[in-house]
Amino acid sequence: MSGMKKFIWCLFWAVATLGNVAVAATQPYASIVIYNENIGNGKSSGTPNISPLGTLDIINMTPWNISIGKGPVDTPMLPGMGASKLFSFWLQGINTSYVTNTNNSYVNPNFAFHTLQIPLADLNGVWPLDTNLWQGSGDNDAGPFQGTTNLSTIPIVFNSNNFTQSGNTVALNFSVLSTAGFTRTSSGQTPYYYPATAISFGDGTNNYGWRSNDTLVADKATGNFKTNTTQFLTIQALQGGNNWKPITKNLVGSTSNKGVDGSAPGTPVQCPEYLTASGLVYPNFSALSGVTAVAGQSYDLVVILQAGGYVDNALIFLAVPSANNALLSGMKQ
Amino acid sequence: MFCFTGAILRVVVPLVFVLSVISGNVAKADNLPITPTASAIQLNTYGVLPVLVLNLTQSPINFNVSTTSPSAYTVNGGPGMPLAAGLSGVYYPSASGTTTTFTNIYTPATPANGATSASLMPVATAAASGPAGSYTYNSQLNFLNMFTLFPSWTSPAKFDYVEYVALGDLNNQGAAAYQNYTVLAGYPSAKEDGNAIVKSGNYTSAKAHNAASPTTASINLSLMNNNTAQAVYKINVNSLGAGTPSTIPKPAKPTLLSVISTILDVVSDVMIFLDPADAFGKAVIVVGGLSSLQSMQAQLDSPGAAQTNVPPYTAKAKGVNVSATATFTDGNNEKFALYEGDVDALTYQVSSTATLPLIAQNNVYITTWRQYPPNSSSQERNSTDMLIVAVINEGVYSSQQAAQYLSQPVGMPAAKPTREQAGDATKILGILNNLAKEQPQDANYIVSIFGQRGKFRDLQKNPAELHNVNIRLAEIFKKYDLVKHAGDRPFIEQCLAKIAAKR
Numbered sequence: 001m002s003g004m005k006k007f008i009w010c011l012f013w014a015v016a017t018l019g020n021v022a023v024a025a026t027q028p029y030a031s032i033v034i035y036n037e038n039i040g041n042g043k044s045s046g047t048p049n050i051s052p053l054g055t056l057d058i059i060n061m062t063p064w065n066i067s068i069g070k071g072p073v074d075t076p077m078l079p080g081m082g083a084s085k086l087f088s089f090w091l092q093g094i095n096t097s098y099v100t101n102t103n104n105s106y107v108n109p110n111f112a113f114h115t116l117q118i119p120l121a122d123l124n125g126v127w128p129l130d131t132n133l134w135q136g137s138g139d140n141d142a143g144p145f146q147g148t149t150n151l152s153t154i155p156i157v158f159n160s161n162n163f164t165q166s167g168n169t170v171a172l173n174f175s176v177l178s179t180a181g182f183t184r185t186s187s188g189q190t191p192y193y194y195p196a197t198a199i200s201f202g203d204g205t206n207n208y209g210w211r212s213n214d215t216l217v218a219d220k221a222t223g224n225f226k227t228n229t230t231q232f233l234t235i236q237a238l239q240g241g242n243n244w245k246p247i248t249k250n251l252v253g254s255t256s257n258k259g260v261d262g263s264a265p266g267t268p269v270q271c272p273e274y275l276t277a278s279g280l281v282y283p284n285f286s287a288l289s290g291v292t293a294v295a296g297q298s299y300d301l302v303v304i305l306q307a308g309g310y311v312d313n314a315l316i317f318l319a320v321p322s323a324n325n326a327l328l329s330g331m332k333q
Numbered sequence: 334m335f336c337f338t339g340a341i342l343r344v345v346v347p348l349v350f351v352l353s354v355i356s357g358n359v360a361k362a363d364n365l366p367i368t369p370t371a372s373a374i375q376l377n378t379y380g381v382l383p384v385l386v387l388n389l390t391q392s393p394i395n396f397n398v399s400t401t402s403p404s405a406y407t408v409n410g411g412p413g414m415p416l417a418a419g420l421s422g423v424y425y426p427s428a429s430g431t432t433t434t435f436t437n438i439y440t441p442a443t444p445a446n447g448a449t450s451a452s453l454m455p456v457a458t459a460a461a462s463g464p465a466g467s468y469t470y471n472s473q474l475n476f477l478n479m480f481t482l483f484p485s486w487t488s489p490a491k492f493d494y495v496e497y498v499a500l501g502d503l504n505n506q507g508a509a510a511y512q513n514y515t516v517l518a519g520y521p522s523a524k525e526d527g528n529a530i531v532k533s534g535n536y537t538s539a540k541a542h543n544a545a546s547p548t549t550a551s552i553n554l555s556l557m558n559n560n561t562a563q564a565v566y567k568i569n570v571n572s573l574g575a576g577t578p579s580t581i582p583k584p585a586k587p588t589l590l591s592v593i594s595t596i597l598d599v600v601s602d603v604m605i606f607l608d609p610a611d612a613f614g615k616a617v618i619v620v621g622g623l624s625s626l627q628s629m630q631a632q633l634d635s636p637g638a639a640q641t642n643v644p645p646y647t648a649k650a651k652g653v654n655v656s657a658t659a660t661f662t663d664g665n666n667e668k669f670a671l672y673e674g675d676v677d678a679l680t681y682q683v684s685s686t687a688t689l690p691l692i693a694q695n696n697v698y699i700t701t702w703r704q705y706p707p708n709s710s711s712q713e714r715n716s717t718d719m720l721i722v723a724v725i726n727e728g729v730y731s732s733q734q735a736a737q738y739l740s741q742p743v744g745m746p747a748a749k750p751t752r753e754q755a756g757d758a759t760k761i762l763g764i765l766n767n768l769a770k771e772q773p774q775d776a777n778y779i780v781s782i783f784g785q786r787g788k789f790r791d792l793q794k795n796p797a798e799l800h801n802v803n804i805r806l807a808e809i810f811k812k813y814d815l816v817k818h819a820g821d822r823p824f825i826e827q828c829l830a831k832i833a834a835k836r
Contacts, residue, residue, distance in 0.1 A: 053379060053650065057717045061383055061419060061481050094479065094622060114625065115383060115717040198492060198539075210539065212492040273408045275492050276541045293420055294439050302418070308542030309490055310575050310650040311380025312717075318481060321441035324422030326412070 026204030028244040029236035030278040033198045033215055034307040052120075055312040060091040060114045062301065062319040063293045064159045064285070068174070071163025078152050078176065079128055086118060088154075090161045093291070117312070126150055126229060127178040149179040155238055158282075158301060158317075159289040168289050170240035170282055172303065174315070177232040196230060198275040201246035204237070210271055233305050233313070240282055247279040247304070247327050248272075279304035284322050298322040367673050370585040373571065373654035374701050375676040377645040378718040380485050380544060382570060382653075384419075385622055385719060386453065386552065388476040389599045390726035391468075391692050391766075393451030393557040395434050398482065402548040403430035405486035414542075416550065419480025421452070431553075439475045447557040453478060456603060457729050457762055466818060468762040470603045470755070477622055482720075484550030485572035485653065489540035496536050544650065547574040554724060558692060563663040564683070566697050568722050573651030584675040587640030590633040592678040592700045595730070595785060596723045597630055602733050602755040626721070629702050642677050642703040643715060655720060657681050657697055665689055669697075672786065677701065682786065691769040691776060694727035696785045727784045728769070732762035734783035739831045760824045767818060768809070775809045800836065807832045 034052060060066050069077040069088025078086050094114045121127045129150035153175040160169050200209030215230070237244040272278075285301035286292035293299055302318040302325075320327065376382065388394045398417050400406060403426045406414045412425035416432055421441050424432035434445045435452040445452045456476045460469040552568040600623050633640050645652065656679070659669035665685050672682040678700035683693065701718045736758035737750070768776040782802055783789050792798045810829050815822050 055379075057378055057381060059381065059383055059481065059717055061479060094625065115719065117378065117715045117717045197498065198495070209498045210495050211498055212495045212539070214492045214494075271495055271497065271537050271539050273413055273540055274489070274542055275495070275539045277414070297439075297441060306381065306542070308380055308486070308544060310544040311485055311542070312378060314381045316381060316481060318418055319420065320418055321420065321422055323442040324436065326415070326423040326425065327418070 027237035028201075028203045028242060028246060028280060029207075029234060030201040030246050030280050030305060031197070031199065031209075031232055031234035032276055032278050032305050032307055033196065034231045034233050034276075034305075034313050052307060052313050053311065054120045056118045056120055057312045057314040057316075058091070058116045058118065059314065059316045061094060062158075062317050063093045063291050063299070064289055064301070064317075064319070065093045065161040066091045066317060067155075067157040067160045067163040069154050069163065077154050079130065088163065089116070090163070091116065092161070120313075127152075127176065127231065129176060129178060149177065151178075152176045156235075157239075158285065159291060165239050170243075170285065170288065170301070171238035172235045172244075172280070173238045175232075175234040175236070177234065179230050196232075199272055199278055201248070201278055201280075203242055203246070210275060212275070233307075233315070235280055235303055235305060235315075237280070244280045244282050247281055247302075276307045277304065279327075281325075281327060283325075286319075286322075293319055300325050300327075302327055367586055367588070369671050369674050369679065371674065371676040371679070372671065373656040373676075374674075374679055374699055375645055376570075376653040376655065376701055376718045376720075377643075377703050377715075379572070379650065379653055380483070380542075381717075382482045382484055383717065383719045384417075384478075384480055384482050384552065384722065385625070386478050386554070386722040387456075387596065387600075388453035388554075388724055389456045389596070389729055390556065390695055390724050391455050391457050391728060391762075392563070392726075393447055393455055394453040394724065395445050395447045395555045395557055395562070396452045396478075396553055397432045397434050398424060398426075398550060398552050399431040400426050400484070400486075400548060400550045401430060402487045402546070403428055405489060405543075405548075406430075414486065415483060417480045417482050419478070421478060421480065424480075435478060435480075437475050438478055439473060446560065447555075447562075448560045451557060453554075456599065457726075457759065460759075460763075466763045466767050467820070468759045468766070470759060474603070479622055482550060482552075482570065484570040485544035485548065486542055487544060487546035487548045487572070487574070490543045490545075492539045492541060494536040495539045544572055545575040548572050552722065554697075554722075556693075556695070556724070558663070563693060564659055564661045564667070564695075566669075566681075566695075566724060567658045567660075568655065568697075568699055568720075569658060570653060570655050570720070572653050576651045578651050583644055584641040584677045586675060587633075587677070588674050588680075589642065589677040589700060589702075590630065590640045592674075592680065592698050593626055593630045593633065593721075595725065596698065596721075597626055598737075599725060599729055599733055600626065601750050602736075602758050605750055605752055605755050625702075625719075629704070632704060642701060655699055655701070657699055659683070659697070663690075663693060665693060667693065672696070680785075688773050688777070691728040691766055691780075692726065694780065694784075696725050696727070696730075698723040698725065725785060727780045728762055728765050730785050731780045731783040731787065732765055733758045734787070734789060735761050735779060738783065738789065739828060757824075760821070761828075764813065764818075764821060764825075768813070771814060771817075772809075772812065775812070778805060778809065803832050803836050807836075 058068065067088075067090040069075065071088045073089060074087045076086070077088050091114055127150055129152035131151045153173050155163070155171055156174050157163055157165055157169050157171045160166070165171050196215045197209035197211045198215045200207060202208050280303050282288075282301040282303075284298045286297070286299040298321065299319040300322050302316075302320050304314070304316040304318065306314040306316065386396070400416055406416055406426045407428055414425070415423045416426045417424045417435075420438040421435045424435065426432050436443060436445055437450055437452060437454065440450055443450050454471060454473065454475045456471050457468050458471060460467045549572070550570045552570075554566040554568070555562040556564040556566070604623065632638060657669075659667075659681070661667040661669075665687055667683050667685045667689065669681055669683055672680045674680050678698065681697040681699075683689070683695050683697075698721070700721050702721060703716055703718045736754050739757065740751070740754045765776055765779060768779070781787055782792070792802060807829060810825050810832070813821070813825055815825060
């Protein structure tokens with residue numbers, strides 16, 4: 001290969017590689033609103049009646065160890081999630097047994113616990129999360145928001161008990177976003193309402209969402225709604241890329257017409273029947289991880305976000321046999 | 334594909350050993366039974382419920398799950414939201430509220446037939462080889478299932494004026510809400526004047542999950558015999574709906590440890606009898622599920638440990654509880670009654686004025702595990718409820734306890750389970766099944782002493798009574814029909830020698 005050809009080849013390779021990196025920045029995701037009590041269009045009584053009990057259930061019903069947090073164990077994370085500080089932890093796979101922390105000679109805090117129930121912070125206020133975001137000046141369409149908006153993001157690594165990604169792991173980012181209204185800088189204008197998405201998902205590039213009058217968030221200056229709080233949970237691929245597939249099994253609801261802002265497709269689309277459950281699936285993760293539940297069977301890793309009236313919020317990890325995984329039927333590819 | 338990792342391998346070997354060593358020696362609560370202080374166990378987890386179910390009987394069990402609110406799960410008469418998902422697959426209720434029968438976790442793609450392939454195979458079965466009437470433990474460990482139940486959905490709340498919106502690229506902080514903005518999940522797409530979505534007219538409606546109304550989701554365990562259901566044990570997960578909860582009672586007495594120990598009495602024998610190759614190659618998930626039970630037992634039995642679940646937190650809703658009922662179709666006029674327990678754990682027993690076949694003499698246990706992990710000093714970390722359901726046959730349990738007693742050195746505490754003892758238990762089970770057909774009064778006596786409701790635990794404190802038990806056991810073994818069951822002669826002689834040593 002000549003020097004020039006080598007240079008062109010290397011340039012091509014570099015562009016391709018960088019291109020992959022760029023593509024990797026937009027990853028499959030799923031997101032739901034988890035709290036919108038009393039957020040309405042000003043005419044309703046606050047429907048839908050979403051009244052979480054102030055708890056997040058994290059449930060591991062898989063054979064895989066799952067690290068949750070930035071690690072190592074006991075490093076603080078998600079300060080707004082617990083009544084006090086919540087620390088990085090890992091949940092043992094349900095096929096694993098007694099584990100002793102040899103470093104500290106005490107039983108692993110998550111020994112025999114494949115689940116965790118976390119009391120949340122005051123749901124009537126903005127969670128004191130890691131990052132306070134400020135968006136725009138609040139006086140034009142390009143930057144319409146100015147208000148308290150907080151975000152925390154932590155990694156979740158599957159098939160790991162040390163928070164480290166490797167060739168036999170996949171990972172998600174778990175984000176919590178919390179906001180209470182949006183402030184305009186100028187006064188005397190017509191009150192603005194900002195429709196937030198109740199549910200959204202996609203492959204990171206081609207994404208879909210549904211917003212509602214019941215998720216309209218009034219600007220803070222409107223007064224009556226300024227104490228409303230809206231919380232969102234999002235999972236997004238961190239490792240595994242487009243092998244993560246959004247669950248769209250519940251896309252069997254009413255047909256929706258095109259939306260405003262020119263955002264609708266050319267033809268009507270079906271709306272999810274429910275807007276309070278979403279998730280991602282990593283097909284046949286047992287093959288990648290090298291860990292399965294029963295020999296000879298392949299299992300998908302299913303991650304579900306769930307909210308609802310009078311129930312706990314939930315982040316659920318399931319192992320579902322690939323041969324009998326109805327969650328993937330109808331999946332939007 | 335690898336079936337297990339080195340880490341799991343390292344874990345399974347000591348697990349089998351630990352199960353064998355620990356179980357059987359853990360102190361159980363004294364003075365059982367006690368009058369039940371609750372009619373249902375109380376959960377602290379609402380909207381989702383992990384479930385572990387075990388079939389520790391001699392019969393296959395098929396099961397499905399059902400809901401009294403099918404409309405909350407179905408869409409246009411078809412599958413909508415799952416009622417359960419787990420190692421067998423994903424299960425949607427039909428318009429009438431019932432799912433299909435769960436497959437066995439070892440063969441998730443094979444429909445359960447209730448005989449050779451049931452949702453839960455029996456823990457002990459007639460041996461394919463050996464003396465006629467001999468029994469063996471299930472080496473496949475396919476008597477267990479784990480799944481997640483979604484029991485609470487009722488009338489959904491409604492999202493009005495729902496509008497589709499295409500979203501732009503997503504950065505790693507969340508979802509863009511409008512193609513021109515790179516903002517966060519759920520973040521508003523653009524300012525709207527008043528009810529902009531209404532003005533556009535481009536809207537539909539959708540639902541939100543809601544547990545506002547009472548509903549019941551049931552795990553329906555059908556005890557099979559000759560491919561026909563003999564009984565259906567219904568584990569009812571009762572969601573009580575919106576409203577103010579009444580004061581949640583605290584357990585009157587710690588029955589949780591007793592129930593888990595009872596389950597492990599049988600499981601430990603099965604595990605120690607298991608060929609390690611089976612555990613490594615086939616049963617990794619089952620070993621893990623059983624190890625969880627062992628872990629629970631160890632924590633409950635640790636010095637100073639509270640032997641009850643942490644109390645439920647004060648909820649805004651009425652909560653969720655679990656109870657059981659049963660129906661019978663085998664013509665034996667059985668009754669199914671709550672026998673003992675509290676808000677942590679309940680035991681139901683099957684009884685009849687008639688002499689029941691041994692395979693019909695089952696107890697149903699329901700309990701929930703909800704403990705602080707060790708070294709956790711606050712409610713910051715708590716486990717969610719895991720519902721544990723076990724059906725235990727009196728023949729299986731009595732045989733295990735009798736074998737343990739016969740192996741127990743005179744004047745010494747209960748013997749640690751050994752492979753020999755586990756083998757003895759299966760032999761006694763074969764003899765007990767024969768006695769139930771040929772000398773039912775003798776089988777009944779053994780069950781009355783060593784059964785789940787037997788007197789054995791109390792009799793151990795009374796040497797005089799134990800002496801009488803030994804005399805009666807010797808009589809039963811001497812009377813056993815060794816002409817008909819000649820293959821049992823060596824074992825019967827061993828039993829008689831062990832009894833003689835105790836007298």
